[in-house]
Amino acid sequence: xxxxxxxxxxxxxxxxxxxxxxxxxxxxxxxxxxxxxxxxxxxxxxxxxxxxxxxxxxxxxxxxxxxxxxxxxxxxxxxxxxxxxxxxxxxxxxxxxxxxxxxxxxxxxxxxx
Amino acid sequence: xxxxxxxxxxxxxxxxxxxxxxxxxxxxxxxxxxxxxxxxxxxxxxxxxxxxxxxxxxxxxxxxxxxxxxxxxxxxxxxxxxxxxxxxxxxxxxxxxxxxxxxxxxxxxxxxxxx
Numbered sequence: 001x002x003x004x005x006x007x008x009x010x011x012x013x014x015x016x017x018x019x020x021x022x023x024x025x026x027x028x029x030x031x032x033x034x035x036x037x038x039x040x041x042x043x044x045x046x047x048x049x050x051x052x053x054x055x056x057x058x059x060x061x062x063x064x065x066x067x068x069x070x071x072x073x074x075x076x077x078x079x080x081x082x083x084x085x086x087x088x089x090x091x092x093x094x095x096x097x098x099x100x101x102x103x104x105x106x107x108x109x110x111x112x113x
Numbered sequence: 114x115x116x117x118x119x120x121x122x123x124x125x126x127x128x129x130x131x132x133x134x135x136x137x138x139x140x141x142x143x144x145x146x147x148x149x150x151x152x153x154x155x156x157x158x159x160x161x162x163x164x165x166x167x168x169x170x171x172x173x174x175x176x177x178x179x180x181x182x183x184x185x186x187x188x189x190x191x192x193x194x195x196x197x198x199x200x201x202x203x204x205x206x207x208x209x210x211x212x213x214x215x216x217x218x219x220x221x222x223x224x225x226x227x228x
Contacts, residue, residue: 004155043117044156044219045219090156098214099169099208100171
């Protein structure tokens, strides 16, 4: 089984500042990696995912994440945040045995005007 | 193309009652997954179903919880004799055949409150 760690439970950041949300997982054996975003009282929306190929993946709204196999990390970054980025962000991992996703505990991003 | 549908969105039950949560997957998806999100925690896998089959129920509590995905109709997560510890958000996800490992679409969740 996988273990997914999101060390920062809450991240406050000023508008237009850069942000990094950290994610580490326990095993790099053939994993797929995901970031989901959850707005208040809504379901999870896929932000971006790494399946194979380039280790840097991007979303349409300016987020990016880099798969680092040696550090078993998949940190999420954005160079300049907006108020609308305020939400809960979940890192998730799947592996080649089974179909379940393993989720971290989430990071609450609050963008301050 | 409608997304994953879940109902009800909010459900209140008293201790000892039964809770039934429904999930309709995206059109064309035949695989359904149920996850539970306890307060202040991430989502935890409960069960993976295909039409008329339970494929993996390794995350389901051994008692009081059951799930089904009949040939016709939505998937149902059933919790008998609910207790306060069952209060959580329950999310359903669906995927196309053979893509569960890399593609799961989530519904809006059902928030269960047990009084």
